[in-house]
Amino acid sequence: MTVSEFASPAAGKIAFFPLASRRDLVRTSAEKLDQCHGPDAVQFWRTTCRALGAELLSLGCPEATMRAEIMDFQEAVQFELMRLHGEGGVARG
DSSP: OOOEEEEETTTEEEEEOOGGGOHHHHHHHHHHHHHOOTHHHHHHHHHHHHHHHHHHHHTTOOHHHHHHHHHHHHHHHHHHHHHHTTOOSOOOO
8 A cells, every 4th residue: 555645835745644545434434324325325425525625635635636535535435335235246247
């Protein structure tokens, strides 16, 4: 696993642990999302992703990097949801 890096004019070079690799965050988010349904699930998911994106931007993360981090985080949460439901295998068509 690599640590994402970006330059911040105020603080020099900053490194942060990728969102998708933050196992507690991924697991907790998947569990909370699994407990919601319909509009509540959409609202929880939007709020969570927007808050994480805002946090990264406030640390000086470039927008393109932030977006990639959020996409990777979303994928990790989806895999965790599949794991929670015992669907770890690949679907066959």
